[in-house]
Amino acid sequence: MHDVIIIGGGPAGLAATAYAIRKRMDVLLISPGLGGRTNRKMELPWVDDYNVLVGESMVERFRSQIEYLDFLRVRTLVERIEPRDEGYCIILKDGKEHWGRAVLLATGAQGELLNVPGEAEYEMKGLCYSTATYAPLFIDRTALVVGDGCQAFRAVAELQRIARHVTLVAPTHGDLDLAVARNLAAMPNVTILDSYEVVELKGDAFVRAVVLRKDGEITELHTDAVFVEKDLKPNSALVADLVELDPKGFVKIDEMNRTSRPGIYAAGDVTTAKADQVLISMGEGAKAMLAIYDDLLGIC
Numbered sequence: 669m670h671d672v673i674i675i676g677g678g679p680a681g682l683a684a685t686a687y688a689i690r691k692r693m694d695v696l697l698i699s700p701g702l703g704g705r706t707n708r709k710m711e712l713p714w715v716d717d718y719n720v721l722v723g724e725s726m727v728e729r730f731r732s733q734i735e736y737l738d739f740l741r742v743r744t745l746v747e748r749i750e751p752r753d754e755g756y757c758i759i760l761k762d763g764k765e766h767w768g769r770a771v772l773l774a775t776g777a778q779g780e781l782l783n784v785p786g787e788a789e790y791e792m793k794g795l796c797y798s799t800a801t802y803a804p805l806f807i808d809r810t811a812l813v814v815g816d817g818c819q820a821f822r823a824v825a826e827l828q829r830i831a832r833h834v835t836l837v838a839p840t841h842g843d844l845d846l847a848v849a850r851n852l853a854a855m856p857n858v859t860i861l862d863s864y865e866v867v868e869l870k871g872d873a874f875v876r877a878v879v880l881r882k883d884g885e886i887t888e889l890h891t892d893a894v895f896v897e898k899d900l901k902p903n904s905a906l907v908a909d910l911v912e913l914d915p916k917g918f919v920k921i922d923e924m925n926r927t928s929r930p931g932i933y934a935a936g937d938v939t940t941a942k943a944d945q946v947l948i949s950m951g952e953g954a955k956a957m958l959a960i961y962d963d964l965l966g967i968c
């Protein structure tokens with residue numbers, strides 16, 4: 669039986685693995701790949717290279733440390749977690765089983781998709797799900813944000829300080845009555861389109877326009893980029909029957925990443941800690957591993 673099994677090789681899982689190795693723990697990392705969401709990088713026609721992926725080089729360091737340590741790594745998806753005896757049995761897609769005294773869930777979260785023609789083609793070619801990362805690249809450019817809640821309002825607020833013009837396409841009236849949305853609507857370089865549906869993304873090598881529909885009428889809008897800022901969906905199905913989740917499905921954790929069930933820990937975007945950035949996710953992963961180490965030793 670391993671001391672700890674880490675599920676997910678993104679920033680949280682990588683940092684946790686590096687800490688476990690440093691502490692000479694018997695650790696197993698299960699993940700189809702290493703790096704998680706940091707493996708995706710936006711390309712924009714007016715940008716040759718940029719340096720906004722602040723956590724990328726940190727992730728790279730951990731990844732290169734762990735990549736060649738094949739004995740502590742299984743490259744596949746976990747299908748199920750079952751509490752058994754003194755620990756947990758982790759059942760993989762291919763039916764194989766691994767046993768751990770503790771489990772760290774670091775499976776991340778996914779942005780909600782638009783599910784329209786052009787989405788797959790332009791993903792990371794002007795279409796992106798993370799304004800916080802790329803907003804600084806929009807000096808004197810236009811941007812379009814899709815969403816009708818606080819995440820979208822935050823994105824518009826950030827972009828409007830930098831971009832020439834920002835359009836918020838709100839699929840429903842959503843939270844548009846909030847003061848923050850009304851303040852944004854009053855800004856000279858912000859337009860809010862209430863209850864418009866995105867039906868298609870158009871472009872060449874990069875996204876150049878969105879096709880919108882309202883009350884059956886079709887409009888086409890030019891834009892330099894599209895940011896989808898709807899709720900993140902946590903990859904928490906593996907522990908849904910085992911630990912407490914919040915109403916949106918994020919794993920509830922305490923300040924040391926313990927879940928409601930002894931022996932199961934969680935870190936990164938899958939948790940209520942709202943990591944959503946590489947460096948925060950890495951810190952959460954490291955913190956979780958310190959808690960696991962203490963708990964396995966019985967230190968209070």
Ligand SMILES: Cc1cc2nc3c(=O)[nH]c(=O)nc-3n(C[C@H](O)[C@H](O)[C@H](O)COP(=O)(O)OP(=O)(O)OC[C@H]3O[C@@H](n4cnc5c(N)ncnc54)[C@H](O)[C@@H]3O)c2cc1C
Nearest residue numbers: 676678679680704705721745746775776936937944945946
């Ligand atoms: C397009 C984009 C760009 C971004 N750019 C930046 C940036 O520049 N700077 C920044 O700070 N943040 C950025 N972020 C946010 C950042 O990437 C995330 O906050 C961070 O990656 C979260 O780390 P994580 O380890 O919690 O999850 P993830 O990075 O999502 O990793 C989760 C891992 O779990 C694995 N996994 C999932 N399910 C299973 C399973 N059942 N079994 C086994 N493994 C599983 C996945 O394969 C993946 O390896 C960006 C996000 C996006 C979407």
